[in-house]
Each structure stands twice: as structure tokens, then as C-alpha cells.
Amino acid sequence: MTVKASPIATLFRMSHPLQRWLAGSWRTLLFGVTMLSLLFSPGSYRRENRRAVAYQIVLGTNANLIWFTVLTALLSLILIRIVVVTAVSYGLSRYALEMVVRVLVLELIPLTAALFIALRRTLPDGVELAEMRARGELHAMQARGFDPIRLEFFPRAVAGIFSVLMLAALSCILSLILAYVSIYGFNHWALPGYTRIVGQIFNPAVTMIFVLKTLFFSLAVSLIPIASSLYTQHRYPYLHPLNSRSKAANELAAMVRLFFVLLLIEIASLMGNYY
Numbered sequence: 001m002t003v004k005a006s007p008i009a010t011l012f013r014m015s016h017p018l019q020r021w022l023a024g025s026w027r028t029l030l031f032g033v034t035m036l037s038l039l040f041s042p043g044s045y046r047r048e049n050r051r052a053v054a055y056q057i058v059l060g061t062n063a064n065l066i067w068f069t070v071l072t073a074l075l076s077l078i079l080i081r082i083v084v085v086t087a088v089s090y091g092l093s094r095y096a097l098e099m100v101v102r103v104l105v106l107e108l109i110p111l112t113a114a115l116f117i118a119l120r121r122t123l124p125d126g127v128e129l130a131e132m133r134a135r136g137e138l139h140a141m142q143a144r145g146f147d148p149i150r151l152e153f154f155p156r157a158v159a160g161i162f163s164v165l166m167l168a169a170l171s172c173i174l175s176l177i178l179a180y181v182s183i184y185g186f187n188h189w190a191l192p193g194y195t196r197i198v199g200q201i202f203n204p205a206v207t208m209i210f211v212l213k214t215l216f217f218s219l220a221v222s223l224i225p226i227a228s229s230l231y232t233q234h235r236y237p238y239l240h241p242l243n244s245r246s247k248a249a250n251e252l253a254a255m256v257r258l259f260f261v262l263l264l265i266e267i268a269s270l271m272g273n274y275y
Helices: 007-014 016-039 046-091 091-137 136-145 148-184 191-201 204-230 245-274
Strands: none
Touching: 007 136, 016 148, 016 191, 016 204, 016 245, 046 148, 091 136, 091 148, 091 191, 091 204, 091 245, 136 148, 148 191, 204 245
């Protein structure tokens, strides 16, 4: 005889993924508060902690700076050329520079920097920390009297935040220079008009939204993957981490949560700039 499940039981089972999602988001928020409190705590910058933070910052920024700068320069030149040619063909050449700055500098570069650091740095860091946790290295470190939060998690989080801010700032400056050279050439006669147009675009409200968006991008990219590695539940600890289905599911959930948060930040910035 077949027993039909009640609607209440069905709804309860369907709500399990949402409950896990909300629980993971809450743990990520608590982890972010912990990292920010450590960021402003003088005890986080003792000698051993300073070395760990400096090593992670240099490792995360130095390895990605050249590649991201080259990639940004190529994409900027292509996009600038497309926008300028399209604007000239429609008789809108006077708006070409404003379109380039708004599309490239305000929107694309911060998002690209965040995604680049996420794929190249913070997501692999989350995998590494999850493997260390599965092998018991973090527990052994804590047993020896060291705090793994300060020595392993905090330096990687700070390095991710610094890398996103650094890459976004340098790429924005490079894109502004390439936009000027591509439109006006290697001369200085158009510099006053160029700076006036850029200054009109970056009014106080737009500048504040741009800075806040880049900052929130860096926080999301740095905190979400690392927090997921801290709170991952390994149901099968005797399996190798790379072969664990539960670990792959947790990594995918962290990636989806990260992209969802980045999308929300981008939507909020677009609403603040254009509505």
C-alpha cells in the first residue's frame, strides 16, 4: 500500500535547502564580523601575524597583478575602440568618452577584478583551508597553542581584500589613460576637457557608490569562500578531500552564494547611479 506524504511534510522537506542556505549565509556574516574585528585589533599585528599577513598579500597581489593588468589593457583597448567607432557612426562622438568611462571604469573593471581574484585566489584558498581542516592540521595547530583563525584565515581574508582593491585601482587608472590616448592621441591639448568630463562623471555621489561597490566586492570575494571552508561539514573524513562529493557540493554552494552576492551589489550600484 502506498502512503502519500502530507503537504506539510512535503513543504518541510522542500524548505531544507533554504534553511541550509540561510544558515550558511548567517555563518558567513558572523565570520565577516570576526574578520573585521580582527582587522582593527592591535593583537592581530604581532610579529608572527604580520609575517603571515604580509606573505599572503605579496603572494596574492604579485602573482595576479601583471596578468590582470595585461588582460585589462587588452579588454580596455577593444572596448574603447568598439564604443568610439559605434558612437562616431551614429553621430554621437561627443558622448564616446562618457560612455567609455561609465561602462568600463565604473561597472566592468571592479566586477572583473573581483571575479579574477575569486577564481585565482580566494576560491583556491578556501579549498586549501578545507583540506587542511579535513586533515586535522588546523586542530593540531590549535592544540600547539596557535590560533588558526589569526594565522591562516585572517591573512588570506586581508590579502583578498587588498588584492581586489589594488587591482581595481590600478586598472581604473590604466583604463583612463588608454581612453585618453585612444581618443585624443599622444598630445596634451585635450587634457583640460578630458579631466573636466571625467570630473563631471565622478561626482561625489557616483564616487561614493563606486568606492562602496568596490569595497563590498572585495569583502564578498574574500570572506565567502574562506567562511565556507571554516564551516564545511565533512561527513566522510576518511575520504580524500578531492574525492568527496559533500565537499564538492559545499564548494559549489559557496561559489553560487558568492556570485549571488556580487550580483546583488552590482544591481544596487546600478540603481544608485542611474535611478
